[in-house]
Amino acid sequence: xxxxxxxxxxxxxxxxxxxxxxxxxxxxxxxxxxxxxxxxxxxxxxxxxxxxxxxxxxxxxxxxxxxxxxxxxxxxxxxxxxxxxxxxxxxxxxxxxxxxxxxxxxxxxxxxxxxxxxxxxxxxxxxxxxxxxxxxxxxxxxx
Numbered sequence: 001x002x003x004x005x006x007x008x009x010x011x012x013x014x015x016x017x018x019x020x021x022x023x024x025x026x027x028x029x030x031x032x033x034x035x036x037x038x039x040x041x042x043x044x045x046x047x048x049x050x051x052x053x054x055x056x057x058x059x060x061x062x063x064x065x066x067x068x069x070x071x072x073x074x075x076x077x078x079x080x081x082x083x084x085x086x087x088x089x090x091x092x093x094x095x096x097x098x099x100x101x102x103x104x105x106x107x108x109x110x111x112x113x114x115x116x117x118x119x120x121x122x123x124x125x126x127x128x129x130x131x132x133x134x135x136x137x138x139x140x141x142x143x
Contacts, residue, residue, distance in 0.1 A: 006106060007106040007107065008063055008069075008106055008107060011063035011069075011107075012063045012064060015040050015062075015063055015064070018063055019037050019040070019041070019042045019061075019062075020037070022042055022061060022109065022110050022111065023035050023037060023042055025109070025110075025111040026042075026044070026110055026111050026114060029111060029114070030046070030111075030114050032046045032047065032048060033045065033046035033057070033059075033114070034046060040062055040063075040064055041060050041061065041062040041064075042059075042060070042061040042062070042110070043058070043059065043060050043061075044057075044058065044059045044060075045057065045058050045059075048117070048118065048121060050121050050122070050125055051125055053076075053125075054076065055074060055076050055121055056074070056075040056076050057072060057073065057074055057075065057117060058072075058073050058075055059071065059072045059073070059110075061110045067098055068098055068107065068108075069107055069110070070110050070113055071090070071092040072092055072093045072095065072113070072117060073091055073092050073093070074093065080127075080128075084133055085123075085124060085127050085133055086120065086123075086133070086135075086137070093117070093120055095113055095116040095117070095120060096108065096113070096116065097138040100138055119135070120135075122135075123135035
């Protein structure tokens with residue numbers, strides 16, 4: 001009766017296959033990240049460099065996470081972190097709107113989210129220069 005499961009429920013039921021498929025897809029395209037599976041999560045670490053700055057990232061992806069499956073953190077010291085520059089309340093990067101950017105999909109695959117890290121860095125560098133976020137964004141409503 002798997003056809004009755006939502007895509008996220010199917011990913012949870014077959015979590016090991018889901019995570020290994022995600023690992024293989026991501027390893028092929030993102031050699032700057034090192035991935036491993038820990039428990040029921042795919043974790044990764046890597047570094048990108050722009051404008052003589054190094055940006056260190058860690059990530060965790062699991063179908064058991066509430067809401068979006070992935071969490072991506074910038075581990076670089078002395079980084080400005082606020083909602084204005086697309087950080088979530090838990091300190092992870094806000095790379096897409098969890099409803100509006102899905103466009104009818106139940107979730108966005110990690111391999112499709114990872115290119116947005118480079119885009120975030122480019123906009124962050126512009127933010128440091130102009131003190132305003134120049135990238136695309138949806139309004140953030142904080143209550």
